[in-house]
Amino acid sequence: MIFKLNSGYISLLILYLKMNKINILVIASHPEILGTILRLINKNELWNGVGAGSAEEGVAAFGSEKFELVLFGVGVDDETGQHLLQTFQSANPSVICIRHFGGGSGLLYSEIQHALTTAK
C-alpha cells in the first residue's frame, strides 16, 4: 500500500514536472549544430529547447515566450553575448544566460545542470 502511494505520488510529480518543462533558448549560427543541441535538450523529458539562428532571432524568440535559461552557442561572440545578456536580464532578471561550449553532447548536460543548480 505504501509503495502504491509512493509510486502514485512520484507519477504525479513527474507529470507536474513534464507539464512545467524548463524552457531553454539556444542561440547558435551553425544550423546543424543548433539542430543537434536542440535534439539533445529535447531528449530530456523535463527540458524544452527552442532554437534561434542569430542574435536577432534570439531576441525575437525571447520576447515571445518565457525562458529560464539561454545558451549562447557558436557564432555568438563576446560582445554580442554581453549585449544579449543585458537585454534578456533587463526583461527578465531571473533568466540565466551561459555560454555553451563543444557543440554536442559532451558538456551540454553538465552545463545545463550546473547553471540550473547554482542559480537556485
Added chain:
Amino acid sequence: MEQTILHKASTRFSADHGWLKSAQTFSFHGHYDPERLQFGALRVLNDDTVNGGKGFGEHPHDNMEIISIPLEGTLEHQDSMGNAALIRPGEIQVMSAGTGIYHTEFNKEENEPVSFLQIWLYPNALNVTPRYDQQNFGEKDKHNKFLQILSPDQHDEGVWIYQNAWFHIGDLDKDFEIKYELKSEDNGVYIFVIEGDIEVNGQVLNSRDGYGIWHSPAVSITALSNAKVLLMEVPEKW
C-alpha cells in the same frame, strides 16, 4: 599559497557503452558533479578504450580545443575539412573546433582495442576557423625528460592550440627525479600518470591518477617505478 586537487583513478566517472569504455576525470556526457567540472581551462580528460572496428560516428563540435593522444592501437580520423588520417601511439592530434567541425574517430583494427586520452580545453578565442593537425613525437627523446608536445605557439615544439597551455610527456626510470617549471604564474599544472607510480611534491600517485597544482612555480617529480607521465599546464582563468 599552493593549492592541490587529487583525482584518484578509482574516483573517475565510468561509462560502458559496450563498444566504448570511458573513465572520465571530469563531468562529461550524462555525468554531473559540481566538484568535478574542470581544472582551469582543462575541461575534459577521458581515458577511452574502443573495441575493434568500432568508433565514434559523425558528430559535431564547436568552440573547443580537442586533443587526442593514442596509448595503444590505431585511431582512424576523418573530418568535414577533408582530413583523413591514422593516429598511433607516439602521436598527438589536435582539433580547434571553432565555428564548427564534424568528425569521426574509429578503431582502424578489427580485432584489437584502441585506447587513447581525449582531452578538451576551453579556447581563448571564440569562433575561430576550424583547424586540424597531428604530429609524431615518437622518435623524440622523452627518456628521463619532459618532451613538449603542445603549446600556444605555432612556431614552438609540438602541436599548437588556441590556449595558453603547454603539454609535456615523459618516460621516467624508477628513482629518477625531475623538476618542471611552469611557463606562466597564471597557470597551474595537471599531472596525469599514464603508467607507473610517482611522487609529486610529496603526494604519491599511481597509474591513471590525476593531480592538479595551482600557485606553485614548479613541481618536483620522483618516479617510484618506471613511469609514463603527462603534464598539462593550463591557465586558471582564460
